[in-house]
Amino acid sequence: MGMTMTQKILAAHAGLPEVKAGQLIEADLDLVLGNDITSPVAIREMENKMTKQTVFDKDKIALVLDHFVPNKDIKSAQQCKCVREFACRHEITNYFDVGEMGIEHALLPEKGLTVAGDVIIGADSHTCTYGALGAFSTGVGSTDMAAGMATGKAWFKVPSAIKFVLTGKPAEWISGKDIILHIIGKIGVDGALYKSMEFVGDGIAYLSMDDRFTIANMAIEAGGKNGIFPVDEKAAAYMKEHSKREFTVYEADPDAEYEQVITVDLSTLKPTVSFPHLPENTRTIDEVGDIKIDQVVIGSCTNGRMEDLRIAAGLLKGRKVAKGVRTIVIPATQKIYLQAIEEGLVQIFVEAGAVVSTPTCGPCLGGYMGILAEGERCVSTTNRNFVGRMGHVTSEIYLASPAVAAASAVTGRISCPCEL
Amino acid sequence: MKAKGTVFKYGDNVDTDVIIPARYLNVSEPSELASHCMEDIDTEFVKKVKKGDIIIADKNFGCGSSREHAPIAIKASGVSCVIAETFARIFYRNAINIGLPIIECPEASAGIGAGDEVEVDFDSGMIYNRTRGTQFKGQAFPEFMQKIITAGGLINYINSQN
Numbered sequence: 001m002g003m004t005m006t007q008k009i010l011a012a013h014a015g016l017p018e019v020k021a022g023q024l025i026e027a028d029l030d031l032v033l034g035n036d037i038t039s040p041v042a043i044r045e046m047e048n049k050m051t052k053q054t055v056f057d058k059d060k061i062a063l064v065l066d067h068f069v070p071n072k073d074i075k076s077a078q079q080c081k082c083v084r085e086f087a088c089r090h091e092i093t094n095y096f097d098v099g100e101m102g103i104e105h106a107l108l109p110e111k112g113l114t115v116a117g118d119v120i121i122g123a124d125s126h127t128c129t130y131g132a133l134g135a136f137s138t139g140v141g142s143t144d145m146a147a148g149m150a151t152g153k154a155w156f157k158v159p160s161a162i163k164f165v166l167t168g169k170p171a172e173w174i175s176g177k178d179i180i181l182h183i184i185g186k187i188g189v190d191g192a193l194y195k196s197m198e199f200v201g202d203g204i205a206y207l208s209m210d211d212r213f214t215i216a217n218m219a220i221e222a223g224g225k226n227g228i229f230p231v232d233e234k235a236a237a238y239m240k241e242h243s244k245r246e247f248t249v250y251e252a253d254p255d256a257e258y259e260q261v262i263t264v265d266l267s268t269l270k271p272t273v274s275f276p277h278l279p280e281n282t283r284t285i286d287e288v289g290d291i292k293i294d295q296v297v298i299g300s301c302t303n304g305r306m307e308d309l310r311i312a313a314g315l316l317k318g319r320k321v322a323k324g325v326r327t328i329v330i331p332a333t334q335k336i337y338l339q340a341i342e343e344g345l346v347q348i349f350v351e352a353g354a355v356v357s358t359p360t361c362g363p364c365l366g367g368y369m370g371i372l373a374e375g376e377r378c379v380s381t382t383n384r385n386f387v388g389r390m391g392h393v394t395s396e397i398y399l400a401s402p403a404v405a406a407a408s409a410v411t412g413r414i415s416c417p418c419e420l
Numbered sequence: 421m422k423a424k425g426t427v428f429k430y431g432d433n434v435d436t437d438v439i440i441p442a443r444y445l446n447v448s449e450p451s452e453l454a455s456h457c458m459e460d461i462d463t464e465f466v467k468k469v470k471k472g473d474i475i476i477a478d479k480n481f482g483c484g485s486s487r488e489h490a491p492i493a494i495k496a497s498g499v500s501c502v503i504a505e506t507f508a509r510i511f512y513r514n515a516i517n518i519g520l521p522i523i524e525c526p527e528a529s530a531g532i533g534a535g536d537e538v539e540v541d542f543d544s545g546m547i548y549n550r551t552r553g554t555q556f557k558g559q560a561f562p563e564f565m566q567k568i569i570t571a572g573g574l575i576n577y578i579n580s581q582n
Contacts, residue, residue, distance in 0.1 A: 147575065387435075389442075
């Protein structure tokens with residue numbers, strides 16, 4: 001029996017000719033990632049409990065302070081201080097503090113630290129983002145991160161896979177976000193539990209790299225272990241532009257085994273919104289009804305990239321956000337921020353009545369920079385709409401694309417960009 | 421190893437944001453995390469939980485964020501075991517890695533109610549509902565995971581390998 005793309009990458013990193021779904025393996029890691037929330041726990045585990053006190057490779061660890069920075073309070077400042085001192089002590093090459101940092105999953109591909117064929121673990125659930133480049137990457141906890149930093153290895157149960165065949169050309173206003181929300185709506189928040197989500201099909205050619213990052217990013221929202229795309233010319237060009245590293249292209253065997261094959265005709269998709277309080281509660285824009293909103297967030301590791309900002313700015317140009325709708329735009333990295341300034345997007349946002357923030361995960365997880373009060377509603381380009389995720393337990397998050405979010409900011413209710 | 425306690429019962433898709441909301445993630449001390457455990461879905465949990473108590477849930481327990489603070493908060497609150505129909509994979513890993521006993525058992529999840537007195541025998545995987553006089557067999561861990569659990573978590577396991 002042949003192997004899936006994910007299984008091939010794992011076999012190569014475990015030094016095995018082949019692996020099978022369900023097999024437990026130990027794999028070599030190309031990168032171990034942590035942030036300001038998860039790293040302090042990992043550092044404490046490593047320093048207080050581990051016999052081995054050195055890192056396996058100072059160039060293969062990435063520490064990104066992105067969740068609560070610039071620090072929102074004294075306690076977060078203490079957490080960042082802990083990571084900063086660890087990074088300094090171990091001379092961690094890829095340590096990103098305020099001024100250099102960005103939201104980790106936008107930053108690492110941009111810095112060329114993640115390429116096709118890699119095995120990457122990160123103490124952040126959205127580590128699955130790098131599957132857009134043809135890497136195996138998956139979220140883990142702080143203890144796995146600690147063990148990974150010390151040993152350069154991690155244990156995995158080889159996943160089985162679901163194949164998603166994406167066909168056709170998406171219509172206007174349909175982005176990666178609509179595609180992944182549609183898929184999660186179809187299979188549910190545990191529809192891919194423990195499994196790989198392998199995306200194939202002629203429709204992929206129509207998807208930008210930013211679309212693919214968004215899709216792979218939300219594999220975890222379907223319970224997936226990873227999401228992965230084949231490496232085509234567009235992906236290869238992206239990696240050549242951003243990275244000096246050699247990359248390895250793995251392809252699924254023609255006889256690879258899939259638990260399920262799901263075909264998605266991209267040409268039939270409509271803008272899609274996830275209603276509270278689960279990403280699987282999807283409705284197409286024509287089924288939404290009249291939902292008045294108090295806040296819009298455009299940003300996050302899911303949708304804070306250049307293309308996302310361009311789409312939002314295109315809709316906000318020459319318009320004003322509705323009175324009473326706080327509109328918060330968060331470029332995901334410093335590079336994206338600068339480019340948004342150079343392209344005049346920041347001016348468009350500010351003139352429309354939006355605020356533009358330094359890169360941060362901030363409101364996505366209810367940290368700061370846009371916390372919701374009792375009963376308030378937010379249209380957000382982020383990835384989770386769980387109870388209390390962005391603030392008060394009675395507040396509501398509606399997940400949507402940057403286009404729907406920007407259009408909704410203008411009208412003050414959840415809206416299709418085609419309405420403007 | 422055995423556990424015995426009163427059951428707290430929850431439904432599907434209990435996410436790590438409700439297990440420990442991100443507004444408390446500016447700290448990582450287990451006792452402080454435990455003082456806010458489950459508060460966004462059950463304000464009574466922290467007041468009522470006693471050492472040894474057991475959480476039982478339906479499918480996909482621990483979905484969402486990778487925060488290890490979630491199993492840490494549950495463990496530090498005194499909970500001896502979490503039983504669910506299924507677990508989200510990162511929570512599953514984290515629980516094993518930090519030594520919080522978890523068992524997948526759809527039958528137990530369906531057949532045990534809030535407030536029931538339950539006893540768990542980890543060696544045999546048997547779950548006994550002492551209130552209703554019923555019993556269930558949980559899924560056994562693969563040998564490798566059993567070694568991590570026996571060692572008291574991943575770090576101890578790695579230390580013992582070197």
